[in-house]
Amino acid sequence: MSALPQERRLITAIPGPKSQELQARRSAAVAAGVGSVLPVFAARADGGIIEDVDGNRLIDFGSGIAVTGVGASAEAVVRRASAQLADFTHTCFMVTPYEGYVAVAEALAELTPGDHAKKSALFNSGAEAVENAVKIARIHTKRQAVVVFDHGYHGRTNLTMALTSKNMPYKQGFGPFAPEVYRMPMAYGYRWPTGPENCGPEAAAQAIDQISKQVGADNVAAIVIEPLLGEGGFIEPAKGFLPALSEFARDNGIVFVADEIQSGFCRTGQWFACEDEGIVPDLITTAKGIAGGLPLAAVTGRAEIMDAAHAGGLGGTYGGNPVACAGALGSIETMKELDLAARARHIETVMKARLGAMQEKYEIIGDVRGRGAMMAIELVKDPTTKEPNPEATAALAKACHQEGLLVLTCGTYGNVLRFLPPMVIGEELLNEGLDILEQAFTRI
Structure with missing residues (x-):
């Protein structure tokens, strides 16, 4: 109440x-x-x-x-965050760790798609999560290119501005942007020339053809996509598009990254939007709905990919702040309970x-x-x-x-x-x- x-x-x-x-x-x-x-x-x-x-x-x-x-x-968010606030506000997980961070990582391993071994790293914002997913994919694959899509939005840092499609207001005047980013067509059913019924397979074929010819599949570290686009207009990629891209990634050793920052945590009627077509991403980025309003973000994924970075290669002073972690555990408790x-x-x-x-x-x-x-x-x-x-x-x-x-x-x-x-x-x-x-x- x-x-x-x-x-x-x-x-x-x-x-x-x-x-x-x-x-x-x-x-x-x-x-x-x-x-x-x-x-x-x-x-x-x-x-x-x-x-x-x-x-x-x-x-x-x-x-x-x-x-x-x-x-x-939300009662559980306020209760848990208040209790943590009274104990301590910060020690920095990279200095002296605490249980809350581990508990959030365990919850993410349980909730995200796929039954493989998973690990997480926690950050402050969605843009940070996406940026770190790219870092992890690059060190894991030893490749550099990143593939993104028309109408996609991934943040406001230098790398994520490069990944983001829309110029105004996100990119105008803020360049130069990070290199090795390649943009492909999105399966936007409402505006697809041959109609929504043909959009998924046609857009996938077009994107895969362009990646193969313009970039070279062997050069691609990651494909980064929102399973339901946010700022780009709440575009639901036409059916068949995501499975085809996911399969292409798997066949070519490319890390498939689902950006679920806006669509995650029950928002689309499932815990994560990629579940709709049974997509199991290699890495999934979350933020926004994770902690009931407290700043927290995560990259969760296959343990062997997440472990590719050397010790000290991932982190940040506030990443996985204890109060935000307590809020996330309260938020997840509420989502399950209700x-x-x-x-x-x-x-x-x-x-x-x-x-x-x-x-x-x-x-x-x-x-x-x-x-x-x-x-x-x-x-x-x-x-x-x-x-x-x-x-x-x-x-x-x-x-x-x-x-x-x-x-x-x-x-x-x-x-x-x-x-x-x-x-x-x-x-x-x-x-x-x-x-x-x-x-x-x-x-x-």
Whole structure:
């Protein structure tokens, strides 16, 4: 049960006067390059609600970008993290280790796909996890090339900017980028020239052909892919694409890396999105939903690959911080106890029905897609040409924000509204959020 009333409440305009005061302070003190979707300053959050400093309560369809799946103050997360906080905040695992780090690594070995021997290394952020997965793949294979895909997003460090597909705002002006990164076509069913039914096999054949000819399979250390794309537009790779790539990797000694940073931890209705087509990755990167809002990330994978790096070759001062590890154990406890994978599948059933009905009514909705509590709609100017409609997307998001529904946009063309409600959101709030979205369509 949440201590915060699970009801939308608007008592001022959005943003309210106290948020506006804080925004003025922020503008003076915080670098302009750090953006915010909505300049509403949070005071409390839990379940499906964010309460701001003015006392407004917003329905949360963002989960801090897929982080607070268990809620933003889940009892088990708070309890375990508070207990750890009282014992010690830090010793550095590389100096004097502690049990929490080991317990998280054990939990990841149990939960991630595959029954092979697995090991983990813990870090602070998704970008760090991806960067370390590449390091591990390179030292294991003694190769350098890394293959990524159109519309992919992997982070904001120098290497992960190189891996990321979209220029603005992630890469613009920040180069030069890390070398030996090769981008291949993505199986984007909605925009595939010969139609979604042909997309998986055709895109896989095209990608494999390009890797073989342009890079050489023997030069590739890793194939890095999101099993359900995040920032790129919640694109679900067309069926058959991931299995074909995984098989190609296996046949050529390439490390297959599933980037599950946004899609992991029950978000898609399974513990990990790659389970949908039975993919068992060599390495899997996780972050976001892992620790109920505390900064933690991991690379988990085949023991022999994970052990390829020399002692001292992996690590970082804060990696696997004890308080964050305690939060992760609380978050995993909550996911198991409440069966949040099943809850995410229920959210998908509700959202697909409602969004499908809206698509029939408004031809601006070109595509409804996603899995579990990771759903999206792609907005177009014309359903025939599929020309992206970023203007309508921005207007709809703004209209939702004004009515107290927090939604996020994404997509290479800026024309996707994405929905990431906490898996613990109540039924009434979920439907009320969808009502607000529908009313926004009516107005716009």
